[in-house]
Amino acid sequence: MSEENTYDFRAVERAWQERWEREGIYVARDDDPRPKYYVLEMLPYPSGDLHVGHAKNYTLGDAVARIHRMRGQNVMHPMGWDAFGLPAENAAIQRGIDPETWTLENIANMQRQVRLMGTSYDWTRELASCLPDYYRWNQWFFIRLFEKGLAYKREAPVNWCPVDQTVLANEQVENGRCWRCGAAVERRNLAQWFFKITDYVERLLAGLDRLDGWPDRIRTMQRNWIGKSEGVTFSFDVENVEAQIDVFTTRIDTVFGTTFVAVAPEHPAVEKILEKMPKSRRRVEEFAATLKSKSELERTQLMEKTGIPTGAYAINPLSRERIPVWVTNYVLAEYGTGAVMGVPAHDERDFEFAKKHGLPIAQVITTPDGSLRAPLSEAYLEDGKLIASGEYIGMKSATARRSIAARLEAMGRGKTTVNYRIRDWLVSRQRYWGTPIPIVYCPVDGTVPVPGDQLPVLLPKDVQFTGQGSPLANDAAFVNTTCPKCGGPATRDPDTMDTFVDSSWYYVRYLDAHNDRAPFGKDKASKWMTVDQYIGGAEHAVLHLLYARFFYMFMIDEGYVSGDDEPFARLFNQGMLLYRGEKMSKSRGNVVGIDEAVEKYGVDAMRLFLLKAAPPEDTLDWTDEGIVGRVRFVQRVWRAAEPLADAARAVPLDHLPEMRGDAQRQLVRALHVALDSGMSETETYRFHYNVTTAKLDELINLLGSALREPGAAEDPAVLYVVHALPIVLAPFAPHLADELWSRMGNAGSVHLERWIEPDPAALAVDEITLVVQVNGKVRARIQAAPGIAEDEAFTLAMREPTVTAQIDGKQVRKRIFVPDKLLNIVAA
RNA sequence: GGGGAAGUGGCGAAACGGUAUACGCAGUCGCCUCAAAAGCGACCGAGUGAGAGCUCAUGUGGGUUCGAGUCCCACCUUCCCUACCA
Structure with missing residues (x-):
């Protein structure tokens, strides 16, 4: 290789990046008449450094964008920053750095690194969710949702650290303890804002059936997350107590097997029972207190089922049996009615609980042949035939479910209901680095949304980050305000929004990124939506991808954008990039940065390697070995073509x-x-x-x-x-x-x-290799012209000694001929 | 416990039900060189054979088929997601 013919990738790559930028060749124009194509990679969190895991994602999206561009389409390919979130605030608490400074510096660095990769983004549309010109529209959407009754406030349990005096995100609770101080986390009820995603549940489910450009596994995960189940809700009277306990069950056919009623400690009936059962009060309250010190995570994970009898008895509305009411740790207050009928014979959890507390196990379902009889060694979960169930004896489970539901309905005691695992989206965060919730509380006017002309509600600067309590709540200058309606003294909501709000609509903001009168213009948004190809990791299968779908349906309903109500026509799940067997991430400290890789091997070599190493949906364990092959390739191309x-x-x-x-x-x-x-x-x-x-x-x-x-x-x-x-x-x-x-x-x-x-x-080829098999095993290959006839191929094949040797003495029974490919001679 | 994905040379991997191991990495040998690097060329699953070849190999065991890495059933292993949802 002569010295002067070495490809100087460092100089060349930088020069082209500058020129592309200067000439704006990747800028997408609204008035371009060619068919549009919107390809989008999930926007990154600006953690500080771009690593090869990001590069894997962006290289793929960029190849897709470039090919579509070269195939004559008007390509939209934007990039931005999911810039609110905890790490910035932690930097403030731990190192005294202002979250905004920290974030903007990270963005600047990562933006430099993304540019270093030579990706064909339209940077004129870049957005950062932490800037007021973006988050003001989060506030705008919040108020629109509020006006439609889709944003509401109610008490909800949160993870509370009693030492740091703050709410913790679920991710910050480690084994039931605060990640920072190690104190046992408590459950507290705080007034929180919710978005009513449950109103959209059936549409979200129905949409999944149409999204055949999405991987099945993601659709399945969303269906499971929504967790629709159909059953019956009915009520138990409680003996001598002015209370009814409603329960939800999908197995009303097993109702005669109920041997106890289990309720969550938070259930309102508990207090009413205790008023009548003062002797039980101390034990029940102690039990509730031991649960309270545990986070929901700990409460629901690997925990033994425990409980305590309240002393009260419920009456089974069908069998009229007296059955004890227990407060237990395994019934979730947040799902269904917060109470269940305990049927140990036909529910695994109830079985475990009954065994432990010596409660009776009453079998009411048997196998269709009737062979299964007590005592049961484990719960029988299948449908079957009813026994010991009064007038329903002998019915099949499915029939019994209909009959019993009808009976309860006729008695005015119950009705068929649908329950969903998904709950409304809790968006309040007792945190600083997020979008302030644009709500004011006035002693006169109550809950008042901040009027549009007063948006954005800006995040205050110079806030103290002590790690104690919520920074905004402690900032009197922020909290104390005047009521937009009456002008009297009032207070602001001190919370910020979940950052998933930011990412629920950013893909539309790109389409009109500098609009300062609306989140986006309808024409521009409608021209470019939907996203034709969305690319990102499967870790966002449920949260982001479900929230974004909900948000987009709302936007369609309100007429902010027109077209299909699904935002992402196709979704491609990138495989993860591992390093030494672990997911590459800054928090794990196993990051391979791209600056070194680019400097050492060149961007093109790195991009080629990321594409070459494995198919894009596969998990890839990064290794430096192998990239030299792409460096060689780049040089080989240069030496061959340049002269x-x-x-x-x-x-x-x-x-x-x-x-x-x-x-x-x-x-x-x-x-x-x-x-x-x-x-x-x-x-x-x-x-x-x-x-x-x-x-x-x-x-x-x-x-x-x-x-x-x-x-x-x-x-x-x-x-x-x-x-x-x-x-x-x-x-x-x-x-x-x-x-x-x-x-x-x-x-x-x-x-x-x-x-x-x-x-x-x-x-086209002018000669093909025809494979000759005898009984399915390759015995010869013959070169022939394309389109060779079967008989001619057979004649040629029978001249091959390796073929005739196998047929020797046998009769040719059959010939399978695949034109230009294969001749299989079946002989016996 | 539930759901999903994947198991092919020393390694990353390729293969509309039709030539298993393309392409690359690593390795071996050679050319070039005073030498090295780079570059270029050849070889590179296992066994057997002088050789043409033959036999065996796609996690394991069955099945469907003229023919299975590919389709079906069971099992083993790894990874990911999820988790008391009544």
Whole structure:
């Protein structure tokens, strides 16, 4: 290799990034008449450094965007920052750095690094959710939801650290203890804001059925998360107590097997019972107190089922049996009615609880043949035939469910109901670094939303971060305000919004990113939505992707945007990037930064490697070995193509070149195979560019061989391939591609060129290898012209000694012929 | 406990039900060089054979099929998600 012909990737890559930026070639225009294509990668949290895990995601999205652009579409490909959240506040608490400064510095650094990757983002649309010109629209949406009754406030339990005097996010509770001070976390009821996602539950479910561009597993996860279950809610009277206990069950057919009623300690009936049962009060309250010190996590995880009898008895409305009412730790106050009928014989949890506390186990369902009889060694969960159930004896479970439900309904004691596992979205956070909730509390006017012309409610600066309590609640200058209605003294809501609010609509803000009168204009939003291809990790399968769908349905309903009510037509789940077997993340401290990789190997080599190493949906364990192969590839391309750049430009690309022999035909074919691979991987949404890079390798290997032949520098086929090289490389190695393109004397960027349609004539082969099998095993391969007839193939095959040796003495029973592929001779 | 994904050379991996191991990494040998690096070329699943070849190999065991890495059933292993939802 001569010194002067080494590709200087450092200089070249930087120069092209600057030029692309200067010329704005990736800016998406609203008035572009070509069909739109919106490709979006999930926006990152600005943790400080971009690592190769991010790079894996963005490289894929960028290849998709570039191929669509070269295929003649008006591509929208924006980028922004999910910039609110806890790490910034922790930096403030631990190191005294202002959260805004910390975040904006991180964004600046990461934005530099994303640019370093040469990705084709339209930076004119960049957004950062922590800036007032973004979060004011969070507040605007909050008020719209409030006006529609979809944002409401009620008491809800939160994780409370008694030492730090603050609410903790679930992620900050480690084994029931505060992550910072180690104190046992308590459950407290605080007034919190909720978004009423449950109003949209049926639509969210129905939409999933239509989203066939989404992975099944994500759709399944969302369905499970929503957790729809149909059953019966009915009520028990409590003996001598003015209270009814409602329970929800999906197995009303087992109601005669109820041997106890279990309630959550928070259940309102508990207090009424205790008024009548003063002797039980102390024990029940002590029990409740031991539960209270535990977070919901701890309460629901791996915990033994315990409980305490209240002393009261409920009456089974159908059997009229007296059954004890227990307060237990395994009934969730937040789901259903906060009480369940305990049927040990037919529910695993009830069985475990009954065993432990010596409660009776009454079998009421048996196997269809009636063979299953007490005593049961475990709960029988299947449907079956009813026994010991009064007038319902002998019925099948399904029939009994209908009959019993009808009976309870007729008695006015119950009705069929649907319950959902999903709860309303709790959006209040007792935290500083988020969007202030735009609500004022007035002693006269009550809960008053901040009027639109007073938005945004700005986050105050110079707040004290002590880690004690909520910073906003402690800031009198922020909290004390005047009522927008009456002008009298009032207080602001001291909480901020869950950052998932920010990411629920950002993909629409990109489409009109600088609008200061509305979150976005309807025309612009409607022109570009929906997102054609969304790309991101599966970790957002339920939260972000469910919230965003809910938000978008609301936007459609309110007419803010028109079109389909699903925001993401297709979703692609990137596989995780691991390092040393663990997820790469800053908090784990196992981050491979991209600055070093780019400096050492070059961006194009890194991008090619990330695509080549594995199919994009696979988990990839990062290793530096292997990337040198892509560095070699980049240099090989350069050495092959650059010297011929001048000569190659003269060979037109709009038709196939003169091909003087087999070698030339193979070379041109390899080019079209690579073109075809890049295109079809994109159009089938498979995105297996690892295969496309292999085709590029084969192309360059053939080109290298061709160049060693005398006269190669004047061979039209060689020059044609060299001329086309920048185009086929452009989506994957954009800098190298544009540098070669410009060396060919082109003034414009190769990224604005058209992809070359794979030509069937170039893809055709003039000789095929026909596989000859005997009884399914390969015995010979014969070279033949395409389209060879079965009889002729058979004749040729029977001349092969390796074939006849296997048939020897046997009769040919059957022939299977796959044209141009295979002949299988079945002999016996 | 529930749900999902995946198991192919030393490694990353490829393969519309039809030539298993493309392409790359690592390795071995050679060319070039005073030497090295880079580059270029050849080889590179296991067994057997002088060789043409033959036999065995896609986690394990069955099945469907002319033919199975691919489809079906059971099991083993790994990873991810979720978790008392009545």
